[in-house]
Amino acid sequence: MTNRFEELPIELDRSGLTPLSVQVAAGLRSAAASGTLRLGDRLPSSRSLADQLSVSRTVVAAAYDQLHAEGWIDGRTGSGTYLLAAPEITEPRPTAPKPVDTTAELLDLGPGAPCAEMIDRAAWRRAWRAAADRPPRTRKDRAGEPEFRDAVAEHLLRHRGLSAGGATVVLATSGSSAAVTEFxxxxxxxxxRVAMEDPGYRRAARGFREAGMRVAPVPVDAEGLRVDRVPEDVKVVYCTPAHQYPLGGRMPAARRVRLIEFARRHGILVIEDDYDGELRYDTAPLPLLAALAPDVVVHLGTTSKILSPSLGAGWLVAAPGVAQTILDYRRRTGTGPTPAGQLVLAELARHGDLARHLRKLRRELPPRRALLVEELRRRGLEVRGDDAGSHVVVPLDSAADEARVIAAARRRGVYLVGLADHYIGDPHSFGIALGYSALPESALGTAARIAGYCLARS
Structure with a gap:
């Protein structure tokens, strides 16, 4: 954080009727509105500012108190006072405003984004060049590029303990959402009828519904999907056992066994979406459902959380019968995943860059999580979620609280996502899911302070 007060053009009218403290507050607002002060900047101490303006410290303290009450600044014990928001400058409206994605202009604390900043750009460029050097194909392999499928099999064995082959078949996909719809x-x-965690991954629910399925919401608790609440007439159960999305719990071994027994007893399939299973920091991950029961489990993985959604590549591991049914569907419809992203991942794996990247993520993401959690707990907020993945959850009392926090953070330049956005049925618990991987660490600190401030005031 910087202190650039020397550049602030604050002028005081000592002969006027407006109190000096009001003038100081107005000067700081003006500096923030003009961009001279930026979000996250540290303001000078009250003593320092008083000396520079030749006023009493009481005058500056009163100005800071007013700005704090209005929500523009916040103090942090032992660290200083920081700018949380900037007033808007009133300007004439353009006659034909251009449509913009306002979310892209915010500090992103939404869940589900990868830490693309940590990708080795040299390795990334080398992989894309190598993929582009391949001669054009006249036909594509409906199962996926052989090099990609081999790389995925090796990746799953080394990083997830899943031996893909023999009893199962690896297919390339265009990502988890596309794989759900295709399945x-x-x-x-x-x-x-399909059973799904609630709250859960709404994009998957949408994929099932657009394919003509009926979705049955199933409640979750701190240990994931409530197996005892799964309807007996479903054909498929979709879940995220390694790191429940979005609440962040891990399904324990006993519940995994009950889910597999349920599937076998009723002759149904379980879709295991392992969207960020590689990102575990506290303990070794539990065995995948697909490793325990390859006969009834369809395993999904994706590159969008560990690398970038720009690859558009994922994988599906299933029993030969299920895999063949999907291949037959691809041949009938002329569909299949695009090879480009597959070839890039294969190149990253071939040079060892994928493994190095995962090691880097496991080393670099825990301090980011700790920074966010420390800021939230410093304000007395409850933080939920396993030490895994790239997001945590702060519970709230109501949908109204969610809406207020999200709106307050947006006004201060931070993008937040509420739990209500993840319910398939009617929301019955509330909170904010905060991601810590999309932003550079310097910006994360600023966003965390703003989010903590807004949450603490809810």
Missing amino acids: ACAVLRPGD
Whole structure:
């Protein structure tokens, strides 16, 4: 954080009727509105500012108190006072405003984004060049590029303990969401019922529904999907056992066994979405459902959380019968995943860059999580979620609290996501899911302070 007060053009009218403290506050607001002070900047101490303006320290303290009450600044014990928000400058409206993505202009604390900053750019460029050097294909392999499938099999064995092959088949996909829709169209029939975690991954629920399935919301607790609440007439159970999305719990071994027994007893399939299973920092991950029961589990993985969604590549591991049904569907419809992203991942794996990147993520993400959690708990906030993945959850009492916090953070330049956005049925618990991987560490500190301030005032 910087202190650039020397550049602030604050002028005081000592002969006027406006109190000096009000003039100081107005000067700081003006500096923030003009951009001379930026979000996250540390303001000078009250003593330092008083000396520079030749006023009493009481005058500056009163100005700071007013700005704090208005929500523009916040003090941190032992660290200083920071700018949380900037007033808007009133300007004439353009006659034809251009549409903009306002979210892109905010500090992103939403969940589900990768830490693209940590990608080795030299390795990234080398992989794309190598992929582009391949001669154009006249036909693509519906199962996926062989090099990609081999790389995924090696990746799953080394990083997830899953031996893919023999009893299972690896297929390339265009990512988890696309894989869900494709699975539903190929394996299920319109009208079939699918059980899904609630709250959970709404994009997957949308994929099932667009394919004609009926979605049955199933509650979750601190240990993930409530197996005892799964309806007996479903054809598929979709879950995120390694790191429940979005609440962050881990399904323990006993519940995993109960889910597998349920699937076998009722002759159904379980879709295991392992969207960020590689990102575990406290303990070794539990065995994948697919490793315990390859006969009834369809395993999904993706590059979008460990690398970048720009690759558009993922994988599906399933029993030969299920895999063949999906391949038959691809041949009938002329569909299949695009090779480009697959070839890039294969090149990253071939040179050892993928493994190095994962080691770097496991080393660099825990301090970011600690920074965010420390800031939240410093304000007396409860933080939930395993030491894994790239987001945590702060519970709130109501949907109104969620809306207030999200709106307050947006006004101060931070993008937040509420739990209500992740419910498939009617929301019944509330809170904010905060990601810590999308921002550089310097910006994360600023965003964390703003989010903590808004949450503490809810």
